[in-house]
Amino acid sequence: MEIDIIKKTDPEVAKYIELEFKRQQNTIELIASENFTSPAVMAACGSVLTNKYAEGRPYKRYYNGCENIDKIEELAVKRCCELFKCDHANVQPHSGAQANMAVFLYALKTGDTILGMDLSNGGHLTHGSSVNFSGINYNTISYGVDENGVIDYNDVEKKALEYKPKLIIAGASNYSRIIDFERFSKIAKEINAYFMVDIAHIAALVATGVHPSPVSYADFITTTTHKTLRGPRGGIIMCKKEHASGIDKAVFPGIQGGPLEHIIAGKAIALKEAQSEDFKEYAKQVVENSSYLAQELISNGIDIVGGKSENHVMTIDLRKLDKTGKDVANLLEEVGITANKNTVPNDPTSPFVTSGVRIGTAATTTRGMKKPEMKEIASIIADAILEKDSIENLKNRSLNLCKKFPLYENI
Numbered sequence: 001m002e003i004d005i006i007k008k009t010d011p012e013v014a015k016y017i018e019l020e021f022k023r024q025q026n027t028i029e030l031i032a033s034e035n036f037t038s039p040a041v042m043a044a045c046g047s048v049l050t051n052k053y054a055e056g057r058p059y060k061r062y063y064n065g066c067e068n069i070d071k072i073e074e075l076a077v078k079r080c081c082e083l084f085k086c087d088h089a090n091v092q093p094h095s096g097a098q099a100n101m102a103v104f105l106y107a108l109k110t111g112d113t114i115l116g117m118d119l120s121n122g123g124h125l126t127h128g129s130s131v132n133f134s135g136i137n138y139n140t141i142s143y144g145v146d147e148n149g150v151i152d153y154n155d156v157e158k159k160a161l162e163y164k165p166k167l168i169i170a171g172a173s174n175y176s177r178i179i180d181f182e183r184f185s186k187i188a189k190e191i192n193a194y195f196m197v198d199i200a201h202i203a204a205l206v207a208t209g210v211h212p213s214p215v216s217y218a219d220f221i222t223t224t225t226h227k228t229l230r231g232p233r234g235g236i237i238m239c240k241k242e243h244a245s246g247i248d249k250a251v252f253p254g255i256q257g258g259p260l261e262h263i264i265a266g267k268a269i270a271l272k273e274a275q276s277e278d279f280k281e282y283a284k285q286v287v288e289n290s291s292y293l294a295q296e297l298i299s300n301g302i303d304i305v306g307g308k309s310e311n312h313v314m315t316i317d318l319r320k321l322d323k324t325g326k327d328v329a330n331l332l333e334e335v336g337i338t339a340n341k342n343t344v345p346n347d348p349t350s351p352f353v354t355s356g357v358r359i360g361t362a363a364t365t366t367r368g369m370k371k372p373e374m375k376e377i378a379s380i381i382a383d384a385i386l387e388k389d390s391i392e393n394l395k396n397r398s399l400n401l402c403k404k405f406p407l408y409e410n411i
């Protein structure tokens, strides 16, 4: 076992890997952006491929000895294009943030205007937040959601016509509804703006047809590979043919040096896994679980922003209960559930406190949990928040659920 090899060299690190394995086994993982990748993906990421420099693109490298790396990266690109039915893919971005940065570098000049979803309304840091490169180097205009947590498309159009952004960004880190890519693309066309969609959260749903695809509408699509897509930590950019060479140059030499070919091998494997019938079933189940979890929480007296989830994620709204997201996320951790505090639309508190908790079903669905388990999870959450059961008992209920759905045979 890998862990025995690590133990011989570094027992301290090995100890924490083992503890983390136990934590993952014994915790109900509801962080909407997390998942459990396959042993094959993990093995590739820990393979000899980590030793190789391969700056450049397949068959056009700046280093010798890339004949095997070339084939692996070519496979990852081909599988990505097949899975998402896109013209071109660059699988080298180290992360979703780097994927977004490369698109910005290609499509924009410093100071250009971008229109993206506000971070506190569910957008992402790299969609124009003032503390991020995207908000520091570019002039950001933001759109948000209405009281029901639905994107205010009229506001998007109004702001697009008024500010004429060069790039419009759709996609979110915390949005529980289907996104209308066609509507966004019409708005972008009206003002001749580029249209980028960040599908980091919903990648698996898009790949399997459970969520509409932006491929025919967007100039650029970025994603991470480790959320619903269940691959290794990393990013990918997909784009139309006419942008392919510019995007490739923006990734390297624009913002990155040597690609992480061990991770690219992990991406190739995950993309193959995502082409399977099992994965289609998985994505469908993620959405069914999320929709059911939202309903069950509501029947247990817990509000959900917008009252439902149409994808993998939802936000518990604590305003009525006069509790903070920070306290409830900590409470849930005490009872064996990991989630993260999150703002709700028009949140009266700060992003460090918040009035909401974001939860998602990608990870629990990977463990094999279905509706009966969602019912129990909703009940544990509600009993914890409404103080209807003891911490000790709630912890045991979470643990019992985890034990029925073991995670990995070994490490």
Ligand code: DSN
Binding pocket: 032, 033, 096, 124, 173, 174
């Ligand atoms: N921080 C990630 C998330 O949790 O959604 C996005 O990068």
